Amino acid sequence: MQLALRGDGREMKSHGDYGFPLLISLEHLSAYEMSSFACHWHPELEFTLILKGEILYQINDHTYHLKAGEGVFCNSNMLHTGRRAGSSDCTYLSVTVNPSLLYGYEASLIQTKYIQPVTKNPLFPSVPFTEGEAWGKEVLLYMQQIWQLYQEPTSDYELELLIRLYQIWALLYRHLDFSQQPSLNDARELERLRMIITFIHEHYMDHITLEDIASCASMCKSECCRLFKRNMKQSLFDYLLHYRIRQSLPLLTMGKDSITDISIQCGFSSPSYYTKLFRRFMDCTPREYMASHR
Numbered sequence: 001m002q003l004a005l006r007g008d009g010r011e012m013k014s015h016g017d018y019g020f021p022l023l024i025s026l027e028h029l030s031a032y033e034m035s036s037f038a039c040h041w042h043p044e045l046e047f048t049l050i051l052k053g054e055i056l057y058q059i060n061d062h063t064y065h066l067k068a069g070e071g072v073f074c075n076s077n078m079l080h081t082g083r084r085a086g087s088s089d090c091t092y093l094s095v096t097v098n099p100s101l102l103y104g105y106e107a108s109l110i111q112t113k114y115i116q117p118v119t120k121n122p123l124f125p126s127v128p129f130t131e132g133e134a135w136g137k138e139v140l141l142y143m144q145q146i147w148q149l150y151q152e153p154t155s156d157y158e159l160e161l162l163i164r165l166y167q168i169w170a171l172l173y174r175h176l177d178f179s180q181q182p183s184l185n186d187a188r189e190l191e192r193l194r195m196i197i198t199f200i201h202e203h204y205m206d207h208i209t210l211e212d213i214a215s216c217a218s219m220c221k222s223e224c225c226r227l228f229k230r231n232m233k234q235s236l237f238d239y240l241l242h243y244r245i246r247q248s249l250p251l252l253t254m255g256k257d258s259i260t261d262i263s264i265q266c267g268f269s270s271p272s273y274y275t276k277l278f279r280r281f282m283d284c285t286p287r288e289y290m291a292s293h294r
Helices: 109-119 134-151 157-174 184-203 210-216 221-232 236-254 259-265 271-282 286-292
Strands: 022-028 036-040 045-052 054-059 062-067 071-074 080-084 091-097 126-129
Touching (some): 045 134, 062 126, 071 134, 134 157, 236 259, 259 271, 259 286
């Protein structure tokens, strides 16, 4: 399984519908190719509860090592990705909700006083929840109750979910420090990172250079590399190679094209180089992967 993403990295999956824009899903890292989900973003708020195992969950430039019983809040439009922490699988509950479900209509008091000060503030890309803090422990309790509702829906399921979400949001709102002023540099850095990732996602199949990537964000090559490494915890080149390999997997599964054609479609200079990198990332050759999915 892979996430369906637009060229700019926005997830295409629908999180609920117009009538009730909320989605609860039980996820397993092992269900994703490479036991990781690709870096992406979406306008919905996301609350995650780890049910079993561990995960390295990255939101913007911060990586959380979350274990069973812990959780994290990912703010609207934040870049996030997750991968295994060790060799074991991770099972987690994901709750994604459109902010409009909480505030009702545009410019309402709930939106302007309680929602936007969080969603529009670059100082709050994420908040971890652990039992080490009393309020975090309370949030985790409400998350567990949402998990129970998901397993055994009541006749007033939607109302019960909203009640828990309001309780979580009230705790989050009370414990954030709104006295800090966001830095324009932080917002600019995130925007440049988005530009770089968007450029890679839209041009990975082409022959692109570091100069091409840096130019898309109006940066010099050295600063472009530093910014990417600082935020993504991996080199820009490694990210590009990893993304190209990831994009080749559905083509191999379909089995319609040759290994050579697939390598060219995904931006590799030669099938031998593609095979070498594929083995490095996937612990098998493209041909072996293709055969295992027939």
